[in-house]
Amino acid sequence: MSRYHRGLAVAVVLLGAWAAGFLGAGAAAAHVSVSSPAAVQGGYASLTFKVPTESDTASTTRLKVQLPPDQPLASVSVLPTPGWAHTVTKAKPASPVGSGASEAVSVIEWKADSAASAIKPGEFNQFTISVGPLPKAPSMTFKAIQTYSDGAVVSWIEEAAEGSTAEPEHPAPVLKLAAASGTDSAGHLTSTGSTASPGSTAPAGSTASASASPSQLTVSGSSEGGSDARANTALGLGALGVLLGGMALAAVVWGRRPNRTG
Structure with missing residues (x-):
């Protein structure tokens, strides 16, 4: 094999490895996620769901979030999001809530008022709720469904297998509780x-009939911390890609140099 062809082969391999790593990291960083710096077991806190649009051609028009059915919350209120309407669905809790309420918020759905307020490709939006008291548990898992303007539906509902460190393809948003x-x-x-934020004592937003039961939810996402880590990884791989690309170009240029003797 000539020096030129050897250099070209090296370039193809390096560029292929860079593209696979960088694009894979970018997709992993675009999950629906939930965060709350002040989330403390037994306290009140504001939870923020971050929703990026992964599609290159369609906008996000709906987000449906299921509150953990085995961790019912006595108080849930919704911060209005400009350009979006929300509905709150209640259901009988699996375990007693607060002073023995017969219902608890089970699903919250946000819907864009128009195409102008939808989350366009390359953009993200945030949806915030105030809840409490938080369960005395290390974490909460919120399953979610993201709907696009072209009818595509992404279900962020997958949970990692017990004892596994591998992240599912469509992980459910997980909130860590201090x-x-x-x-x-x-x-x-x-x-x-951190200090737990006081929560509202009455749910906000309109209460709707159960147009979608919690069992219909099929979307999951990752915690905010995990999302940030993946974003940092993507940046790191991007820098590595630039380096590998330069090496590949050098290999091609070197391979095309004519052999000289004497």
Whole structure:
């Protein structure tokens, strides 16, 4: 094989490896996610769902989120999102809630008012709710469904197998809850470095009939921390790709140089 063809082969391999790694990392960073810096077990907090549009041709027009059925919340209120309407569905909780309420919020759905307010390709939006008291558990899993303007539906509902560190293709958003370490002067539960935010005592938003039962949800996403980590990984792979691309170009140029003797 000539030096030129050897250089070309190296270039193809390096560029192929870079493209696969960089594009794969970019897709992993675009999951629906949930975050709350002040989420403490037993406290109140505002939860924010971050929704990026992965499609290159369609916009996100709906988001449906299922609150964990085995961790019912006594208080749930919704922060209005400009350009979006929301509906709240209640259901009988699997376990007692608060003072023994017979219903608890089970599903919240947001819908864009028009094409102008939909989440366009290359954009993201955030949807916030205030909830509490949070369960005394290390985490909460919120299954979600993302609907696009072309009718495509992405179900973020997959959970990692027990004991596995591999992330599913469509992971459900997971919120980590800090263990309570005491109370502040106002009597709110606190944890190291954060204070639980007081929540509303009454649900906000219109209450709708169960147009979609919780079992219909099929979308899942990752925690905000995991999303940020994947984004950093994507940037790192991008830089590596630039380096490999330069090496590939150098290989091609070197391979095309004529052999000289004497």
